[in-house]
Amino acid sequence: MPKEKATTRKSKKADAGGKKKKDPNAPKRGLSAYMFFANEQREKVREDNPGIKFGEVGKILGEKWKALSEKQRQPYESKAAADKKRYEEEKVAYANAGDEDEEDED
């Protein structure tokens, strides 16, 4: 059942005095295949659509991304997976955090 929820990621900015800390070290996850894909295509897309704004590029980028074959996404997914690994390290360090004395926390 697809959760037709447009990522409830709302304004992910500095909360006004909000003490809603999810994670102490907050190990940012790795990037997404789309992120890597966008990194390469963004130039190409804009190249084919010079002068267009994000609205266009974003959509074109998305449809193009899906236009790729699984094997074509491999390099992107590979990077995504590699980035995920990166996150894993942070995650580990995050889990390790607490053992060593923190420098300063406030």
Place this chain on the structure above:
DNA sequence: CCGTTGATTGTTGAC
């Protein structure tokens, strides 16, 4: 054991 959620990632463009 299973599934949900939330948080996050990066692009551009403009104010």
Place this chain on the structure above:
DNA sequence: GTCAACAATCAACGG
């Protein structure tokens, strides 16, 4: 500095 569609993600937690 922030947000917005676009897409993936996937790790953590709970009962």
